[in-house]
Amino acid sequence: MEKLLVIDDKAFLRDIIKQAFPEFEVIYASSGKEGLKNISDGGIAIVLLDIKMPDMDGLEVLKIIKADEQNKEIPVIMISAYGDHDTVQSSLDMGASDFISKPFDIRAIKSVIQRSLGM
Numbered sequence: 001m002e003k004l005l006v007i008d009d010k011a012f013l014r015d016i017i018k019q020a021f022p023e024f025e026v027i028y029a030s031s032g033k034e035g036l037k038n039i040s041d042g043g044i045a046i047v048l049l050d051i052k053m054p055d056m057d058g059l060e061v062l063k064i065i066k067a068d069e070q071n072k073e074i075p076v077i078m079i080s081a082y083g084d085h086d087t088v089q090s091s092l093d094m095g096a097s098d099f100i101s102k103p104f105d106i107r108a109i110k111s112v113i114q115r116s117l118g119m
Contacts, residue, residue, distance in 0.1 A: 001025045002045035004113070007035035007061065008079070009053045013102075017048065020106045021113075032056030036064060039071050046113060049096075051080035051087065059090060066095035075116035079104065 004024035006017045009031065018026040027044070029035035032053055038044065047065070051058035058078060066072050075097040080087065088099045097116040100108055113119075 003027055003043050005029060005035060005038050005044045005047045007032060007047060007058070008050040010050070016106065020110070032058065032061040035061060039065060039074070044074055046117060047074055047076045048079050048109070049076050051078060051082055059094065062091065062094050062096055077112055077116060
């Protein structure tokens with residue numbers, strides 16, 4: 001079973017994702033630092049990453065993931081309420097696979113995940 005890592009400081013969002021994706025082993029991280037540790041443990045197929053978090057913002061986490069030779073190919077989908085054009089463009093320029101604005105439709109996330117994983 002492939003691993004889906006959700007890095008978001010909101011527990012309710014992590015719970016929604018887990019319920020919506022029974023085909024994945026959903027792993028949670030409530031901070032950027034915790035998410036990076038999960039990635040370094042290996043086996044992550046795809047990441048859903050919030051931008052606004054308390055310890056380290058998602059753009060910084062994205063930059064670290066994409067700079068790591070071992071993990072740079074992992075698709076990272078940004079999820080944020082801060083979906084202005086500059087933020088979206090910055091995310092994509094830094095290597096994000098896609099950007100979904102909150103509030104989101106779970107069907108949109110499913111479609112983006114399938115596209116990102118070539119399903």
